[in-house]
Amino acid sequence: MKSKTASLPASPQAPATLETPLCGGLPAEFYCASDYDAVQSTGALMRQILNSVSQQVTRELEPKGLTNAQWVPMLKLYLGKASTVAELARVCQLDAGSMTRLLDRLEAKGFCRRIRSSEDRRVVNIELTPEGREAAKEIPAVLSRVQNAHLAGFTMDEWQNLKGYLRRILETAHTLQAANEKDDK
Secondary structure: OOOOEEEOOOOOOOOOOOEEEOEOOEOOOOOOHHHOOHHHOHHHHHHHHHHHHHHHHHHHHHHHOOOHHHHHHHHHHHOOOOOEHHHHHHHOOOOHHHHHHHHHHHHHOOOEEEEEOOOOOOOEEEEEOHHHHHHHOOHHHHHHHHHHHHOOOOOHHHHHHHHHHHHHHHHHHHHHHHHHHHHHO
8 A cells, every 4th residue: 555645744833744644544633433433523523613713604694585505606796706607506516407506596575686607608797786786785794793792701812713723624625636636537
């Protein structure tokens, strides 16, 4: 069996060049199968936090008529991160079918409209209606309020460090994903 290594970041701010042997496909041995506690794993803790944030955001956006699944594409459109169905599906990490169904619901609520491109009939542009823009402009304030509430008690330095640690985990996840995709070829 071929030994693999992964480059792991050394600090919250900058990636390192430290090579760590992969043991059984895992970059470090923070967990052990004999005493593994799924509830206390970093993945489970992150999921619980995301679920809590998501539920609170949904509660606050419900009066605007937006569900958890709907506010993300609304925000992406509002911030100009996408203007076509294909772009929106990509930035929201949804397949085309899911995005179509979601847009059907948003259109039925009067929040957006799809407009076929006059230059390329295969391209479908999306724009927020005035009602959609009005609903979407509330989303950043709700997200800020909910996330600040979840971070109560953190100092500015702790918040910066936490973001650095999360970026490191994400960077490592991207490295592992790229390695897996390379191995699959």
